[in-house]
Amino acid sequence: GQQLNQSPQSMFIQEGEDVSMNCTSSSIFNTWLWYKQDPGEGPVLLIALYKAGELTSNGRLTAQFGITRKDSFLNISASIPSDVGIYFCAGLSNTGGFKTIFGAGTRLFVKA
């Protein structure tokens, strides 16, 4: 079945550092979604990507839809303590269905 490999699993960084995480798959997706989840809450949408090669920013966050449509990355610049949380990528292929596949998450820890 479809799977997303999200890496790294966790990151420990210093406040002010930049962060990069990515997702790869053997399947092609039409949409990539990036979420942040805090403990006990639902995921919050950060960025949505719809076209291969698309680069989209949301404040200090930048995400790209890979050219092959099989990967995506998320960058966070100048991290701050409130960036702590779990970041998930999700791939959606709306050809023949709307099943959405999530990665296992990247746990980000930011030291002030």
Next chain:
Amino acid sequence: DTGVSQDPRHKITKRGQNVTFRCDPISEHNRLYWYRQTLGQGPEFLTYFQNEAQLEKSRLLSDRFSAERPKGSFSTLEIQRTEQGDSAMYLCASSPPLAGGYNEQFFGPGTRLTVL
């Protein structure tokens, strides 16, 4: 600001009991998803509705699970004869109409189920 709401937020039940969860999507969102999330994992897709039609079901959705969206607005997820392995966070998400070309899914806060 009316986002996706879920009720209840927490449910503790004994093994073998039935439970039902409710999801109210963002108004004008005709697409609705249910997911299950266990500790340390990403959400796992369970089922998808477009209006009142259930268009996709995961193999994770055993015959003890049933989801409905009778009027194309709120949805319910019922688990019959609960088992300890059903303990998880159940998440609901909604999306705007497909014709808009956007697939953003907006999640509710989830219902945390604990089966004793």
